Structure formats: structure tokens, C-alpha cells
Amino acid sequence: MAKNGNDAEIDEGLYSRQLYVLGHDAMKRMQSSNVLISGLRGLGVEIAKNIILGGVKSVTLHDQGVAEWKDLSSQFYLREEDLGKNRADVSQTRLAELNSYVPVTSYTGTLLTGVCVFNQVVVLTNSSLDEQISLGDFCHSNGIKLIVADTRGLFGQLFCDFGEEMTVFDTNGEQPLSAMISMITKDSAGVVTCLDEARHGFESGDFVTFTEVQGMTELNGCEPIEIKTLGDICDTSSFSDYVRGGIVTQVKMPKKVAFKSLSSSMAEPEFLLTDFAKFDRPGQLHMGFQALHAFEKKHSRLPKPWNQVNTFVNAAQTGSAKQEQLDQAIIKKLSCMAAGDLAPINAFIGGLAAQEVMKACTGKFMPIMQWLYFDAVECLPEAEDAVLTEEECAPRNCRYDGQIAVFGSKLQELLAKQRYFLVGAGAIGCELLKNFAMMGLASGEGEVIVTDMDTIEKSNLNRQFLFRPWDVTKMKSETAAAAVKLMNPSVRITGHQNRVGPDTEKVYDDDFFESLDGVTNALDNVDARMYMDRRCVYYRKPLLESGTLGTKGNVQVVIPFLTESYSSSQDPPEKSIPICTLKNFPNAIEHTLQVTFQTYFVMNVWCLKPWFSFLPRDPKFMERTLKLPGAQPLEVVEVVYKSLVTDYPRSWEDCVAWARNHFHSGAPFWSGPKRCPHPLEFSTNNDLHMDYIMAAANLLAQSYGLPGSTERSVLTKLLQDIKVPEFIPKSGVKIHVSDQELQTTSQYKLCPIEFEKDDDTNFHMDFIVAASNLRAENYDIPPADRHKSKLIAGKIIPAIATTTAAVVGLVCLELLKIVQGHKKLESYKNGFMNLALPFFGFSEPIAAPKHKVTNSIIDWTLWDRFEVKGIQSSGEEMTLRQFLDYFKVILDAHC
Numbered sequence: 001m002a003k004n005g006n007d008a009e010i011d012e013g014l015y016s017r018q019l020y021v022l023g024h025d026a027m028k029r030m031q032s033s034n035v036l037i038s039g040l041r042g043l044g045v046e047i048a049k050n051i052i053l054g055g056v057k058s059v060t061l062h063d064q065g066v067a068e069w070k071d072l073s074s075q076f077y078l079r080e081e082d083l084g085k086n087r088a089d090v091s092q093t094r095l096a097e098l099n100s101y102v103p104v105t106s107y108t109g110t111l112l113t114g115v116c117v118f119n120q121v122v123v124l125t126n127s128s129l130d131e132q133i134s135l136g137d138f139c140h141s142n143g144i145k146l147i148v149a150d151t152r153g154l155f156g157q158l159f160c161d162f163g164e165e166m167t168v169f170d171t172n173g174e175q176p177l178s179a180m181i182s183m184i185t186k187d188s189a190g191v192v193t194c195l196d197e198a199r200h201g202f203e204s205g206d207f208v209t210f211t212e213v214q215g216m217t218e219l220n221g222c223e224p225i226e227i228k229t230l231g232d233i234c235d236t237s238s239f240s241d242y243v244r245g246g247i248v249t250q251v252k253m254p255k256k257v258a259f260k261s262l263s264s265s266m267a268e269p270e271f272l273l274t275d276f277a278k279f280d281r282p283g284q285l286h287m288g289f290q291a292l293h294a295f296e297k298k299h300s301r302l303p304k305p306w307n308q309v310n311t312f313v314n315a316a317q318t319g320s321a322k323q324e325q326l327d328q329a330i331i332k333k334l335s336c337m338a339a340g341d342l343a344p345i346n347a348f349i350g351g352l353a354a355q356e357v358m359k360a361c362t363g364k365f366m367p368i369m370q371w372l373y374f375d376a377v378e379c380l381p382e383a384e385d386a387v388l389t390e391e392e393c394a395p396r397n398c399r400y401d402g403q404i405a406v407f408g409s410k411l412q413e414l415l416a417k418q419r420y421f422l423v424g425a426g427a428i429g430c431e432l433l434k435n436f437a438m439m440g441l442a443s444g445e446g447e448v449i450v451t452d453m454d455t456i457e458k459s460n461l462n463r464q465f466l467f468r469p470w471d472v473t474k475m476k477s478e479t480a481a482a483a484v485k486l487m488n489p490s491v492r493i494t495g496h497q498n499r500v501g502p503d504t505e506k507v508y509d510d511d512f513f514e515s516l517d518g519v520t521n522a523l524d525n526v527d528a529r530m531y532m533d534r535r536c537v538y539y540r541k542p543l544l545e546s547g548t549l550g551t552k553g554n555v556q557v558v559i560p561f562l563t564e565s566y567s568s569s570q571d572p573p574e575k576s577i578p579i580c581t582l583k584n585f586p587n588a589i590e591h592t593l594q595v596t597f598q599t600y601f602v603m604n605v606w607c608l609k610p611w612f613s614f615l616p617r618d619p620k621f622m623e624r625t626l627k628l629p630g631a632q633p634l635e636v637v638e639v640v641y642k643s644l645v646t647d648y649p650r651s652w653e654d655c656v657a658w659a660r661n662h663f664h665s666g667a668p669f670w671s672g673p674k675r676c677p678h679p680l681e682f683s684t685n686n687d688l689h690m691d692y693i694m695a696a697a698n699l700l701a702q703s704y705g706l707p708g709s710t711e712r713s714v715l716t717k718l719l720q721d722i723k724v725p726e727f728i729p730k731s732g733v734k735i736h737v738s739d740q741e742l743q744t745t746s747q748y749k750l751c752p753i754e755f756e757k758d759d760d761t762n763f764h765m766d767f768i769v770a771a772s773n774l775r776a777e778n779y780d781i782p783p784a785d786r787h788k789s790k791l792i793a794g795k796i797i798p799a800i801a802t803t804t805a806a807v808v809g810l811v812c813l814e815l816l817k818i819v820q821g822h823k824k825l826e827s828y829k830n831g832f833m834n835l836a837l838p839f840f841g842f843s844e845p846i847a848a849p850k851h852k853v854t855n856s857i858i859d860w861t862l863w864d865r866f867e868v869k870g871i872q873s874s875g876e877e878m879t880l881r882q883f884l885d886y887f888k889v890i891l892d893a894h895c
Contacts, residue, residue, distance in 0.1 A: 004031035004057045004101050011101065012787060013458050013758075015055060020791050020798035021173065021550040026362035030056055031101075033361035036119040038062040038111055039126030040087035042074025042341050042402070042438075043151050046350025046805060047123055048095055048104075051357050053462055053801045058103045060119065061095070062111055063088035065126075070395065073402030074343040074438050076487045080399065097468055099461075113138045121360045123147045123353065129293035136161060136262030145360035148262065149353040150289065153337025153406045154379055156349035157289050158372040161259045162360050168255045169363045173551055173836040177201045180587060181246035184216055189228075190236035192248060200248075204229055207251045212780075215243030224251040247587075257367065265370050266290070272372045274840040284327045285373040288334045295335075305393035305405040306336045333377055336388075341402030343438035344812035347431065349374065351806030355551070355835045358802065365551065365836040376813045378827045380407075381820060399488070400440050407816070414819050416444030419515055421508075423500055423532055424522030425452035425476040427799060428546060430466040431808035432522055433480055437488035439812065444490075446517075451496035452477040459758055463801040501531055513539040518818055520544045520811065524797065533558070533566035537862055542818050546811050550798040551836040553807035556845070557814045557828045561863045563845040568862070589784040590792055592775040596768050597755075597793045649704055652697070656718045659696035661725075663689070663774075677778040682724075684716045688773055688783075693719065695767035702763075757794035768793050803835055858891070866890060 010027055012019060019027055033056050037048050040063040052059055067075070067082045067090065077094040078087065088106040096104040107115065113135070116122050122139055124132055124147070132148050139146040140161055148159040179200040183193040194200045202208065207224035218239045225233045260268075271282035296302055352372065359367045381388075392408040395401045400412050418441050422432060429450065442448045456464075456471050456479060466483040467476070477495035484493055498504045519536050521543065523529050529545065536543040536558065543558040545566050558565050586592050649655045663682050682689050694715060698708035709715065755764055765786060772793075773783040790796060810831050817827055825844050832841045848861035866887065878886075 004055060008101075013760075014101075014462050016459050016462075016758075016787070016790070017796065017799040018054065018462050018801075019787065020796060021800045022358070022362065022364055023170075024787075026169070026358075026364040027055065029363065030054065030358060030361040032057055033120040034058045034060070034118060035121045035123065035357060035361070036060045036062060036116060037123045037125070039124065040075070040091045041065075041071050041126050042076075042343060042346040043149055043350050043353075044123075044125040045075050045077055045091055045095070046346050047125065047149065047354045047357070048091070049098060049465055050351060050354030050801045050805055052095055052098045052102045052104060053465060054354070054358055055099060055101055055462075056357075056361060058105070059095070060115075061088040061092055061104065061106045062108070062115070063106075063126075064108055064110070069397050069399060070339075070341055070401040070405070072399035072438075074341050074346045076343075076434050076438055079486075098465060100469070111135070116144055117142065119144065121145045121147065121357050123149065123357060125149050128297065129290065130297070133263045133266075140164075140259075140261035146262065147353055147356050147360070149349055151341070151345045151349050152289075152292065152334060153340030153342060154345060154376045155285060155288075155334055155337070156345050156372075156374040157285070158349060158353055158356070158368060158374075159262060159265070160356050160360075160368045160370050161262055161265070162257070162367055164258050166257045166259065166360075166367070167363050168257055168359075168366055170252050171255055171366045171837075173365055176250040176252060177206075178247060178249045178588070181210075181213065181248055184213070184219070184236065184242040184246070186216070186236050186239060186241060188235045188237055189232040190234045192233055194248065202227055202248075202250065207253045208233070208248050209251050211247050211249065213242070213246030216240050216246075219246070224253060254363075255366075257369070259367075259370055269371045270369055272368050272838065274372060274374045275842045277842065278375070280327070281330065281375065282371065282373040284330055285334065285375065286371065287326070288331045289373075291331070292334065292338055302339045303335045304390060305339050306388045306390050308390070330375075330377070333380070337406045339402075340406035342406060343403075343435045344809045344816070345374075345376065346809070347435060347805050347812070348809030351802045351804070351809065352835065352838075354805070355800075355802040355838075366838065368838055376829075378822075378829065379813055379816045379820075382822050382824055382827055403439065411816070411820060412440055413444070415440050416442070416446060418442055418446040418517045418819060420446070420448050421513075421516050421519045422448055422450040422522060423452075423519065423528070424524070425450050425480040425495075426454070426460070426522060426524065427463045427801070427804045428548070428808060429476075429522035430464045430480055431804050432520055432811065433466065433484045433493070434487065435808060435812045437484045437491045439816075440488070440491070441815075442492050443488065447492045447494060449494050449496060450477050450481060451498045451500065452480075453497050453499045457758060463799055463804055465801065500528060500535075508535075510539075513541060516541055518542040518544070518815075520815070521546070523547075530567050536560075537565050537567075540863060544811050544814055544818075546807050548797075548799060548803045548807055550800065551803055552834045553803045553832070555807060555810045555814065555829075555831040557818075557830060559818070559828065559845070561861070562823070562825055562848065563828070564848050565862060568846070568849070586775065586779050586781065589772070589776055589781055589788070592772040592779070592781060593768065593784065593789055593792045596772040596775065649700060649706060652701060652706060652709055653718055655697040655700045655704075655706060655708070656693065656715060657722050658700055659693045660719055660722045662696060663692065663724075678780075680774060680777060684719055688770055688777075690715065691766060692770035692774055695763040695770055698763045699767055708763075755794075757790050757796070765790055765793070803833075806833065806835070 008031055010019065010024060010031070015027065022030070035051055035056050035058070037044055037059065040048070040061055044063070048059060048061060063086060065087055066084050067078045067087050069083065071078055071087065072080065075087070077091045082090045086108050088108055092104055092106040111131070116135060116139060122135065122144055124135065127148070136146050136148070140163065143163055145163060146161045148157070150157040177200065179194040179202070181192060182195045185191045204227055206227045208227060209222055209224050210219040211221065213219050216236065216239045227233060269286055273279065273282065275281070292302070356368055359365050388408050392410070393405050396404060396409070404412055420441065422429060425433070429452065433448070433450065436442065436448055452475070454476050456467050456474050456476055458472055461467055461469065466480045471479050475495070475497050477497060481493040481495040484491060498507055500508065513535060519532060519541055521529055521532055523532070533543060540560040542560060543566065545556040545558065547554055556566060557563065581587070581591060586595065647658065649658060660682070684690060690712065694710070694712070701708040756762055757765055769784075769786050769789045772789060776783050784792070810829070814828060822828065825847055828845050829842045830845050833839065848863060850859045850861055852859060
């Protein structure tokens with residue numbers, strides 16, 4: 001088994017997406033942290049799953065209880081044949097498969113302080129209040145970080161104590177800001193003015209440092225300076241005169257955070273609000289959970305599901321943290337469903353708790369201070385007269401007992417009949433399938449159809465937890481479906497390998513969509529999301545939409561005739577870099593990477609699939625070429641001629657010669673305050689230069705079907721015999737200083753080859769890293785390593801298992817509302833979260849905008865349409881006159 005630790009190398013192939021969230025330093029700190037998790041019911045296994053995927057040093061699973069029927073409603077690593085066995089022992093083998101770098105052990109004895117002392121973080125779930133206080137005091141006084149997590153039906157609780165002085169190295173996880181300077185005043189204030197191409201984004205209180213300032217060099221490399229009001233930095237009156245240039249860069253400053261122990265915080269709690277519409281709810285639930293512990297201690301059991309006796313309410317009123325006015329309705333609901341155990345709530349609270357474990361291990365992101373309470377009582381039946389009975393919610397010795405305790409048996413029957421279409425089997429898709437299985441969705445007459453055209457890659461294993469190393473290269477949908485069937489054999493799941501779009505509308509046709517109860521998206525691109533949204537609007541099907549970006553996540557619910565659709569509103573466009581900056585005046589590594597990728601993997605010939613191979617199949621190619629404006633037809637013909645005749649390589653040696661000559665193509669130029677580039681002298685002793693030649697020559701060889709080589713010594717010898725002609729700049733070349741000038745100049749674009757960023761043997765990233773860093777060296781821009789280059793060039797979306805789990809938990813809560821047929825807009829919740837801050841925001845979905853037909857009382861939304869029934873019995877299509885007459889009758893009837 002591979003192991004983590006202080007000296008362990010980080011497996012970037014496995015952790016790449018998570019590294020873009022946490023960074024290497026935080027990842028190394030996490031790899032040195034031992035974690036103990038007590039309680040292996042649904043919540044405990046969710047937390048364990050997420051932190052094992054994350055890559056801590058080791059995980060110890062503690063539980064003295066045995067598997068019961070009610071555990072199976074959310075504990076996805078317990079099966080019916082495991083009933084009566086210790087939960088920790090059974091879960092250990094299956095959790096250990098998630099990550100070979102993380103040793104996972106089980107412990108079934110009494111949880112004593114001597115066990116905790118070997119761990120940096122202790123997580124308590126399914127524990128008594130006495131145990132929490134006792135171990136909490138011990139951990140606080142011994143520098144061990146403590147997390148207490150608990151879920152009761154539709155309610156959740158989370159508490160964090162990371163000691164009296166914890167250092168947070170990065171409070172928000174955002175990339176440090178950077179901007180170019182146009183002026184610095186020489187006075188007592190020292191006001192810095194940035195170039196006004198875009199807003200710089202700095203705020204008062206940020207700390208910054210300076211580089212490349214000409215004239216006022218005292219600022220270069222200075223200690224971080226705090227930005228004061230109106231951009232003041234410090235007294236610069238004694239500094240040299242500012243001449244020009246300079247870059248100001250934000251510096252993330254460590255922050256000290258102090259925590260109270262659990263016993264101290266009980267009486268004087270500090271709450272993190274999860275829903276601003278429930279401002280007083282945390283205080284109510286703080287008392288409610290204490291009363292629940294008191295009830296359980298006195299009666300050695302939890303309140304019976306939906307028992308109407310208010311013994312529990314009376315106990316809450318005598319709690320230590322008293323509220324002036326107790327919300328008896330919410331406390332009663334907590335009492336009635338305290339015995340419930342729901343997979344979606346465990347997924348949400350478990351995702352949050354696992355993220356807090358990572359914060360405790362790494363000092364990355366701001367921890368929860370210190371109590372968090374969450375509820376989703378909107379999931380209960382809407383009707384005021386709908387009262388669940390104790391009989392309906394009583395245990396049935398089935399795997400859904402934990403869910404029946406909250407919603408009763410009738411909802412379980414509805415869930416079993418559902419027919420849902422899940423689009424995508426990646427990170428979100430895997431979590432959705434797990435929750436579907438635990439909830440019993442499509443466990444009867446229904447069906448879940450999941451489609452995904454992708455195969456499993458190594459980088460998926462860090463967060464797509466249904467896959468294992470031996471599944472790499474297999475189809476995602478089929479593998480995920482098989483894994484979920486092991487969790488709940490009664491769930492009916494069918495895997496497809498189709499891309500959703502116009503090309504597959506013969507598969508996903510009218511009959512298919514009309515048979516569905518709803519659609520759940522688990523997609524990674526906007527185009528596919530909008531396509532599925534259009535299909536759901538057309539067929540009037542509910543759609544559950546979600547997405548993640550690092551520690552950020554969002555959920556949107558789309559309900560026919562009630563809410564707007566996904567496409568009704570759009571995000572602002574991504575910030576783009578002016579083409580003139582990319583081509584002529586780069587000042588950041590992002591610029592050199594983007595222009596390298598666009599130039600060589602979009603427009604250049606040698607690293608494309610031999611684009612001229614389509615010439616014989618496209619007789620109109622020359623016809624279209626001749627219609628190009630200006631001198632472009634001649635330029636295209638020259639490119640084709642060179643590719644097929646004069647520059648056609650016939651051996652590996654020709655490819656090396658081409659790459660060596662290509663190294664010195666281009667002319668240096670300078671304009672105004674922009675960075676002045678300088679030429680590079682090629683040397684076989686420079687690793688970056690050799691990386692470029694090796695990658696470029698191999699890509700050219702691939703394009704022409706020639707064998708390549710990775711022998712560096714042979715390459716060095718070949719290069720010694722190559723004579724590079726002296727570079728002579730072309731006359732009459734104009735450097736475009738704005739995008740407006742570039743609009744009059746077009747370039748011939750060719751079909752790019754399929755760029756693959758995660759294949760370390762195809763030379764794609766080798767070339768991009770080398771070419772980009774060489775261009776950066778031209779302009780004195782700090783280079784980027786392969787990891788950062790892959791993020792930018794590959795447009796990788798940072799991802800982490802914790803956010804995915806939490807988001808999917810919220811999605812499945814909305815699913816429960818849809819299945820019950822909730823009709824009120826206020827019952828549904830769109831959600832946004834940023835676990836790094838941490839921040840949570842929930843709101844009602846936006847209602848479908850209503851439009852009026854002119855001079856009538858008719859209102860209509862995007863969900864409405866005219867059902868035309870005037871087709872001739874003979875099967876002939878309706879004429880335009882018939883349609884207009886029918887339309888007029890409909891309008892007259894409503895006016």
C-alpha cells in the first residue's frame with residue numbers, strides 16, 4: 001500500500017483536480033494528518049468517504065454498534081447480509097478501496113482519550129452529549145482538533161473546535177490579485193494607480209507587494225503593505241521618484257483564529273447562519289438538540305417517529321441555552337423525526353464536516369465558527385391538514401426504515417415508481433446515484449436511465465467514488481450502475497453511452513421523455529445544460545440542475561408552470577484577454593499559455609491531424625479558399641504547398657531540424673509602456689530549450705506519421721549538426737496595438753487535433769509548457785510549472801469531493817419535494833454555497849415570468865402553448881388559414 005506522510009510525493013495524476021483547490025502546501029499538510037471518526041452510520045461513512053478520497057495520512061474508524069435495518073437507508077457500505085455485524089469492521093474494507101494512499105483501520109473498543117491522542121483531528125458522530133463534552137475538553141487542552149456532527153431526520157448539526165490559536169493561511173482560496181501600475185505618487189499617502197484596462201479588484205485591508213517598479217525601487221520586494229482607504233499604501237515621500245511600470249500583487253496573510261471548547265460554547269454559542277430566511281432557527285435547534293440528548297439519556301431511546309406526546313418539547317424548555325420564546329412547532333418536528341436517518345441530509349452535513357476536517361489539517365480556508373444548524377422542513381407534506389401518524393412511520397424492518405420514520409411509507413411507494421433520466425456519471429452523477437439507491441428511487445416499477453459517453457480516467461478516482469483503479473478505461477455509466485446495484489440490488493438502473501443532443505433525439509425521443517417523471521443534470525458544460533433545459537421545457541418535465549467549482553456549489557430546481565427555466569438567466573461572460581495583449585504585449589503567464597495553446601493547437605499545421613487529408617474528400621475546399629478576402633487565398637495555398645512539398649518531413653531528423661529552426665522564428669518588438677521582449681539564445685544545455693525541441697519534433701512526426709524519439713542524447717547530437725539561418729525581420733510588418741486593428745486581419749484556422757491534457761506521453765502538455773515558458777522568458781515573465789500550465793491551457797475545473805457531496809445532498813432534498821408534488825414556490829430552494837468562506841445562501845426559485853397577449857386577459861409563460869387540434873382527419877397538415885382561424889377562436893374565447 002502506498003502511504004502518505006511528510007516525505008511522500010503527491011500523486012498529481014490522482015489528485016490533480018483537488019490540488020487546484022487546496023494547493024501543494026495544504027495537500028502536504030493533509031498528508032501528514034491522522035484522523036479518527038467515531039460512528040459509522042450514514043453520516044460517519046459519508047465523512048470518512050470524503051476525507052479518504054482527499055488523501056489524509058490515515059483514518060481510524062470507531063464504532064461499537066452493529067448494523068441495523070435503519071442504517072441501510074443511508075449507510076451505503078452496509079448490505080443486508082451485514083446486519084448484526086460491527087459497522088466499523090464491515091465499512092473498513094470497502095472504504096479502504098477508495099484510496100490506496102490512505103491506510104484505514106477499524107477500532108471497536110471504548111473510545112478513550114488514549115485513542116484520540118494519536119490523531120490530529122477527532123470527529124464524533126452518533127455520540128452522546130456527555131461523551132462530546134468529555135472528549136471535547138480533552139481535545140481542547142491537548143491541541144487535538146474536534147468536530148462534532150449529527151443529523152436527525154431533516155435536521156443537522158455541526159460544531160468545530162480547532163484550539164485556542166489556529167493559523168489560517170488562506171481565508172478564501174481565491175487566486176491572489178495582480179495588476180500593472182501606471183502611477184505611484186510621492187507623498188505621505190503613496191497612492192497607487194493601476195492601468196485602467198479593467199477593475200483591479202483590490203480592497204482596503206488587503207496586503208500587497210511590488211515588483212518591476214522603475215524609479216521608486218524601494219517598493220520592489222518590500223514586505224507586504226496594507227492597502228488603506230482610497231488606495232493609500234504608505235509614506236513614499238522619502239523614496240526615489242517613480243518613473244514607470246511595476247506590478248502590484250496581493251499577498252495572502254495568515255490569520256489567527258481562537259475557538260472555545262464545546263463545554264464553554266454550549267452556553268454562549270456562536271452560530272453560522274445557513275439560511276437567512278430562518279434567522280432565529282439556530283438558537284431554537286441548539287436547545288432542541290440538547291433536549292434530544294437529555295431525552296435519550298433518560299429513556300435510553302429516541303422519541304418514537306411522529307409520536308404526539310410533548311415530553312420532548314417540555315425538556316427543550318429547560319435547556320441550558322434558553323430562548324425567550326420557544327418555537328414549539330419546530331421543536332416538535334425535531335422530536336417527531338429524530339429517529340429518522342436520511343441520505344440527502346447526511347450527504348450535505350457530511351460534505352461540510354469533511355471540509356472542516358481538511359481545514360483543520362491544512363489551515364486552508366476559514367473554519368465554521370463554531371456552530372452550524374441546518375434544516376429542510378420544507379420537504380414535509382405541504383398541506384396543513386397532512387399529519388403523519390406514528391403507525392405510518394413505524395419501523396418495518398426494511399432498508400428504508402430511516403426514511404420511513406420521517407416521511408411515512410406512502411412516499412416510499414412513490415419513490416419506487418419514479419422514472420428519472422440522469423445525464424452524466426461523473427462526480428455529481430456518482431453522488432446522485434448513491435443517494436438514489438439509498439432513497440429507493442426506482443426500486444420498484446420505476447427506472448433510472450444514466451447516460452455518459454466518457455470512460456474512466458485516473459484523475460476521476462479522487463472524487464468519483466464509485467470507480468476503482470481497475471475500472472480505468474471502462475465506461476462510466478455502466479460501471480457506476482453496477483456499483484450502485486451492489487449498494488441496493490432492488491434499484492433498477494440502465495447505463496447508456498450516448499451524448500445528449502440533436503444527434504441522439506432518435507434515442508431520446510417523444511416516447512422517452514413523455515415516460516419520464518423528471519430529469520437530473522450532472523453535466524460539466526453550459527451547452528449541454530441548455531440543451532437539456534430546452535427539452536425539459538418542451539416536454540414539461542421537472543429538472544434538477546447543479547454544479548461545482550472548487551469549494552463553490554449551486555443548486556437550481558426547475559418546476560413546470562412554476563419556475564423559470566435554467567436558460568431564463570445566464571451567467572456573465574468569462575473575462576477575456578484582448579487579442580493584442582496575447583499576441584504582442586503579454587505581461588502574465590496566462591497570456592503566454594493562452595497564445596501558445598491557441599496558436600499551436602488551433603491554427604498551426606504540424607500539431608494538427610494532417611488537415612490536408614480532407615482535401616480529396618472536400619472538392620469545394622479550393623473554391624472556398626479562393627473566396628477569402630485579400631491575400632489570404634495565396635497564403636493558404638503557400639501553407640498547403642509547404643506542408644505537402646517543401647517542408648514535408650521524411651524522417652525524425654527532418655522533424656528535429658524543423659523544430660530547431662522553429663525555435664528562432666518571430667521578431668522582437670516594443671511599444672510604449674508594454675513589456676519589452678528579448679531574444680533567446682538556444683542551448684542544448686538548457687532543459688527548457690531541449691523540452692521544446694523534443695515536444696515539437698515529436699508532434700510534427702506524429703502529424704506526418706513518422707516515428708518519433710525520446711532519446712535526449714541522440715537529439716543533442718542531431719542538433720549539433722543543424723545550421724540555423726540568420727533571422728531577418730520581414731519588412732512592412734505592423735504590430736497591432738488594439739483589437740480594432742486586428743479585426744481587419746484574419747488568419748486561416750484549421751481543424752485542431754483532439755487535445756488531451758491528462759496523457760503524459762503524447763507531448764501535448766510538454767510542448768505547451770515549454771513554448772509558453774520560452775515566450776514568458778522573452779518577456780521576463782515568471783514561468784509556470786506543468787501543474788499550473790495544465791490548469792490554464794486545459795481549462796480544468798477545480799473540484800473536490802466535499803463540495804460535490806454537499807451539493808448533491810441539496811439536490812436530493814429538492815427531489816423529495818418534486819416526488820411529493822409540492823406546488824408552492826416557497827417550498828423549493830435554490831442554493832449557493834462556498835465552503836471556503838464559509839457561506840450559504842438559499843432563495844425561492846424565480847417564478848416563471850408572465851407575459852400578456854395584447855388587448856386580452858390571457859397570461860402566458862414559457863411553459864404554456866396552444867394545443868392545435870385542427871388537423872384534417874385525412875392526415876393532411878393544417879393550412880396557414882386554418883391555423884389563423886383557430887388562433888382567433890382561442891383569443892376570442894379568453895377576451
